[in-house]
Amino acid sequence: MSGVSDEGQHNASRRPGSLHVTRVRRVSRVTPRMVRITFGDEELTPFLSNGTDQHVAMYFYDPDVRLPRPFTSEAAKRLLPTARPRLRRYTIRSHRPELGEVDMDFVLHGADQLASGWAEQAAPGDEAIWFGPSPAYPLAPGPEWTVLIGDETALPAIAVLLEELPPEHRTSVLVEVADKAEEQELTVRDGTEVRWLHRDGRPAGQLLYEQAVALDLPPGRGRVWGAAERDTVRELRRHFVQDRGVSRADTHLTAYWTRGETQDSDV
Ligand SMILES: Cc1cc2nc3c(=O)[nH]c(=O)nc-3n(C[C@H](O)[C@H](O)[C@H](O)COP(=O)(O)OP(=O)(O)OC[C@H]3O[C@@H](n4cnc5c(N)ncnc54)[C@H](O)[C@@H]3O)c2cc1C
Structure with missing residues (x-):
């Protein structure tokens, strides 16, 4: 597929x-x-x-x-x-x-x-x-590089995206998890770099944002896919679009959960 x-x-x-x-x-x-x-x-x-x-x-x-x-x-x-x-x-x-x-x-x-x-x-x-299922996120051809970023709730999607990206496509992955025991096997091809961030008691999203800001982005058109807690996603969207100039069309960042709130929504 x-x-x-x-x-x-x-x-x-x-x-x-x-x-x-x-x-x-x-x-x-x-x-x-x-x-x-x-x-x-x-x-x-x-x-x-x-x-x-x-x-x-x-x-x-x-x-x-x-x-x-x-x-x-x-x-x-x-x-x-x-x-x-x-x-x-x-x-x-x-x-x-x-x-x-x-x-x-x-x-x-x-x-x-x-x-x-x-x-x-x-x-x-x-x-x-x-x-x-919901509509999918098509990995349209065009971008020369991809950033996949998220916490553990995003890991299933990140794992699938890594399996689907073309071989040798330049990809940086940042995943924040509770601790080292939460790291899991991912498909890592040539051109893919995966960095695990261990929260080790810090508030969710803090490390993810710090490391996103420090990411070395390649030149050329790139895409950013990410998912995490709502406030973190808001900050990440602002950063990639406003500070890094990634186009909104190539930025797909979604709130997967909200601190202190349930995810109840209407049918
Ligand atoms: C498109 C989409 C895809 C998703 N895919 C996955 C997936 O594959 N696997 C997965 O595990 N989650 C996934 N999520 C996130 C998941 O839906 C939420 O974490 C959801 O809130 C869990 O429901 P709940 O009933 O356990 O908790 P809720 O009743 O929604 O929330 C109760 C409390 O738990 C807190 N909470 C919720 N999630 C977390 C969390 N991860 N860590 C710490 N606190 C939390 C809330 O802030 C709230 O205080 C996805 C979300 C979206 C929108």
């Missing part, structure tokens, strides 16, 4: 999502604070391959809500006046259509938090409902 030059892939990046009622097939620890959940369902076939950096919205209903069966998107709409799900967004880390499997990696940031707590307890057989 290439998101770079294949015209079909660019068209695929706009296919609409749909509702999936899946089951957890496997759970494994990637690092002490990151759990990989493999979801299985016969329906999880190639229409999910919207391309690089696609995510889904997981649906969490209150435990006392009885879902009508079969649970379809029409059934979910009919339920809205009485029961609204809380949504949480997660990146598709990998997709094996031939096995009907999708992997997502969850940061464990608190057993009492909705999605994180669910992931920490998840076991084979558990039901998981999600809507997706």
Whole structure:
């Protein structure tokens, strides 16, 4: 699957999502604070391959809500006046259509938090409902270099982007994680430099911003993709666009979470 030059892939990046009622097939620890959940369902076939950096919205209903069966998107709409799900967004880390499997990696940031707590307890057989995939982020040809920057919530997307970038494309990766134990295997080709930043108790985003400002950017047109806590993303966007002159069109920086606030949003 290439998101770079294949015209079909660019068209695929706009296919609409749909509702999936899946089951957890496997759970494994990637690092002490990151759990990989493999979801299985016969329906999880190639229409999910919207391309690089696609995510889904997981649906969490209150435990006392009885879902009508079969649970379809029409059934979910009919339920809205009485029961609204809380949504949480997660990146598709990998997709094996031939096995009907999708992997997502969850940061464990608190057993009492909705999605994180669910992931920490998840076991084979558990039901998981999600809507997706989102449109993808096409790695359009043009930029001569790429910066990928983010905290651990961005790691699944960064890992996928690294797999999709053309060989020898000049790429700098800055990832901030809690500590050394949170480093994980990434695809590192010629021309790619990965730097792990260990928070070691500092506030989230502080090191990421400091190191972003110190980055040596090559000349020529470049692109910046990044995701982290909302305030950090705001600072990074200002820095790359205003201080470094990266065009807005080549800057794709997204708030993945907000300090002190839940990610509740409307269906
Ligand atoms: C497009 C997109 C893709 C994403 N992909 C992934 C992914 O693949 N893997 C992943 O783990 N996350 C991913 N996220 C981030 C994830 O959706 C948020 O971290 C979300 O807040 C988790 O929901 P929750 O119910 O656990 O916590 P919430 O109920 O939303 O928040 C509860 C509390 O936890 C805090 N909090 C939330 N996230 C973190 C965190 N990471 N570290 C420390 N404190 C936190 C909040 O500030 C709040 O105080 C993605 C977000 C977006 C928008």
